[in-house]
Every structure is written in structure tokens, then in C-alpha cells.
Amino acid sequence: MIELIYSDLCNGCGQCVEVCPTNALALSPSGAPSIREQSACQTCFLCELYCQRDALYVDPDCEQPRALDPQAIRDSGLLGQYRRDSGWNEWANDPRYPNQHWRMDGIFALARGAATTLKP
Helix, strand or coil: CEEEECCCCCCCCCHHHHHCCCCCEEECCCCCEEECCHHHCCCCCHHHHHCCCCCEEECCCCCCCCCCCHHHHHHHCCCCHHHHHCCCHHHCCCCCCCCCHHHHHHHHHHHHHHHHHHCC
């Protein structure tokens, strides 16, 4: 479930909001993302995958929110782990992290379409 947004790392691109299939995130008038409805998060990790600044943390527990220490998460190396383990962006040419998301292309397309039709 989406737990943390690190405003000091975020560049306000809005990709996380755009790809969220359940509208759990929203952009503030200043352009910064915020958690709009945490319970709507389906723990799909798309927001983490598309955040090139590693400014988000999605906890793998999709059942309930947790009280997390933002500094401990930052220090743990978990920020950006999903992108890294998925072989995206700067990790694309690193043979330790093969990108297997081509297998999910159809599902990602459905999620993007659902996000477009669900937006108010």
C-alpha cells in the first residue's frame, strides 16, 4: 500500500498520479503528489515503477497501512528497489536486473486506460 512520498526527492512530474489505476494519488495545486485515498491503493507498484526520482515507497502489505519511519525506509535502500529489480531506466543495461515487464504490457495498458476513464 502506498505509504510515503518524499517531497524532497519528487520533481512534480505527475507520472505516479497518471499511472495509478485506482486514483489513490492526486496532484496538489502546487504540482506535488499526495496520497488521496490510501485504502484505494492496490499495491500494484506502478507509481514506484514510473517514479524516476525514487520519491515513493509502497509497502508490500496491501491489507492495512503501517506506521513507518521515513528515515529508516530512506536509509534501508528500499527506495527505487522495484525499478532496479525490474530493470527499468538507468538499470536497463545492467544484466543483474533483467526487465521482464514486457510480459505485463497488456495489463499496464489496461491500467492506463482504467486510470483515464476513472479520473473525475
